[in-house]
Amino acid sequence: MTADQPSALTSQGRLRRAIAAVRNRWRQLTSMRTALVLLFLLAIAAIPGALLPQRNLNTQAVDSYIAARPALGPVMDTLELFDVFGSFWFTAIYVLLFVSLIGCLTPRMIEHGKALRAQPVRVPRNLSRLPLRHSGALDGSPKTVIADIAPHLRGWRTAVRPEPDGVLTLSAEKGYTREAGNLLFHFSLIGLLAAIAIGKLFGYEGSVIVIADNGPGFCNTSPAIYDSFRAGNSTDGTGLEPFCIRVKDFNADYLENGQAEMFTSNISYQSADDIAAGTWRDYQLKVNEPLRLGDERIYLTGHGYAPEFTVTFPDGQSRTEALQFRPDDATTFLSSGALRFDPPGGTYATADERRRGQIAIEGLFAPTAQFNGTLLSSRFPELVDPAVAVDIYKGDTGLDTGIPQSIFTLNQEMINQGRLVKQDRVNLRPGESTTLTDGTNIRFDGAKEFANLQVGYDPAQLWVLVFAITMMTGLLVSLVIKRRRVWFRVLPAEAGRSSVEMGGLARTDHAGWGPEFETLRTEIWTTRTKTHSETLDTETV
């Protein structure tokens, strides 16, 4: 803008230009071409999600992937390549895609509403230009011809319009449901995304290991009872639906080659009113057969072994504990883990001595032992001939330091500092024991099975299914139904005959409308000759 122009005009011009710019951007965003590009971007953006380890699936795999690439790993992490489906760029693409979708659908919806009320469009001036066309003569005046054609167009939307010189035209259109199906598909897609988002926002997923000995089990009271707990942003874990689960037993059936045949776990549970009444109900939990309590679902997702040890301290007092070991080998269930025993009160004079007199056990467990010399490995995943190969430590396990520890390994730092000292390394079978120099006896009692239970809650899950079904219905309708138009122009000819021009057009990219046009044409031209005389009579009255 030049300075000598009136300022009012300038601002007006600027406003107009800004509006135009916004409008153009909007048109660009809602165009099919942009939608196509965004679809491609979405497909490409999802590829790293399939090829790189993802945090939501396997955190350890991500950590080791980054550790193996000290230079590139952190950069990739900053780019959120390990959290693809929650990353800013993936979110940006699908949000843009859905904005584009809504921007494209809203006008189409309005247009479709108008089209449903409007009459079929006028007959084009030149029907011979259409891809499907025919012209011929029929008996009767244009009026009778039109009246005769009409019954063949049952189910079509029709409109008869006169043209100068006694010419009559007939427009017919069919297949409006195609657009309706198309709109249903796209709106269901938006509904599907919304339902998924709501489910993620208000849902949670927790997993917990329960030893299958009909012990106290767990109650769904707070996130603290879970070994891992993932919740949506609107869930703080205070409003969990109360229910309790006890695991009575766990059974795994194996084939000879070690492949599992079925996992079954008998559990008892109480939900809502049962808790006050104190009643327990039984359920057999299986893979593929979760327990459903309202919106909460309880799954059997894994299993493993919990070796049991009894430590008898020099003064004769003893402590027994079973603790889950981590299955390191998925086929043989060779597992590793650690146990920590606090000496009972009275064994040591002072609290400090008691803390420094803790017993820790760390090592391997095999459900069916196979010794290679003294080296323990497992032959079969079933509990047939269990054995452990463990290191026994005495000293301070470091639990009081406040530093979190893995339940499967001892704190290496305490061992390095000499505060936890190795006393013995032994292989034990059930019932066998070893005695330390100070008189402490450690006995391996055997092993129990543990079940890995997962609790899931997703309040919008049913809506996801509903939208998925309407989405597929809309898609099928929009792919099967063809939107097509057919036009007739009937001109009066000599000797009570009319000359008829017929033209057809499929409005959508759909091969194969030709045959239907052909059928319609033959129908009109053959039956027309048959019923001709009758109709002529009624018309002349």
Add this chain to the structure above:
Amino acid sequence: MPIDDNLARWSDISFETAFVVYLLAAILFIAQLATTRTATLSRAASLHRQLVTATSSTPGYVPVPERRAPSERLGRTGLALVMLALTLHVGSIVLRGIATGRPPWGNMYEFVSVTCAAGILAGLIVLRSEQLRTLWVFVLVPTLILLFIAGTVLYANAAPVVPALQSYWLPVHVSIVSLGSGVFLISGAASTLFLIRIRYLNSAVADSRVGQVVARLPSAQSLDVLAYKTTIFAFPLFGIGVILGAIWAEAAWGRFWGWDPKETVSFIAWIIYAAYLHARATSGWRDTRAAWINIAGFVAMLFNLFIINMVVSGLHSYAGLN
């Protein structure tokens, strides 16, 4: 459920025989493609038939046994062999199902075999017109490659399936997904040939040897229509298969969608096919670009079948290869 080893062995024999018969059929179709004479010759023959107006009721008519062109006879024999091979192929699948007492698609060998059978069946339906018969080569060659990989690299002994697969969703989900994949195979082949056909329309290359062979293919338009028709059949089918998989995953793995690698690539493939359908409705994208998108979709399907199951570890790693 014990495995019936005898039936399992018969299933394997049936599979191998089917492979050999498919191979013979492919050779016959290649021969057909190589020997098809130009249309003018056959037109001359039919003209001759029209000129001789004598029929069996008029004197002087000497019935000449109608001899089919050699290439046409090759094609017909090839088609008969395909039907025979498909019967053997389906027989091998059914026998394995009976031998193991479960739906016969519990590992990758079985899944690829079922997908190929679905592809051949779809071919018998959509390629039944004579004009499209030359396309069989391009369906049979990828099928043979897939079956070869299935029978060698992916082969797994007949065995029961792991606990997660013991569900009534296994027959439903896997059969629909493999049917969809099989039809996508036809679509991918049609789009590839469409692009080749378009390239050799150019008169400069049309006279080359390759150009002459390409000219025997169905017209570019009918290839395009074939690709489109098969995609609009397979697209909703595959989508339904994925949704059924999600319903199953909700019961088996505790969530209906968890971006498991297989789920992710299925999502990618579905998006690509959606892009193909949108491209068909966008001016300037309708022909060549749409065909390329369709091929990209097919590549994604292959990637999903092999790389995801064999290289990337995920919940769908049922290959039985370890």
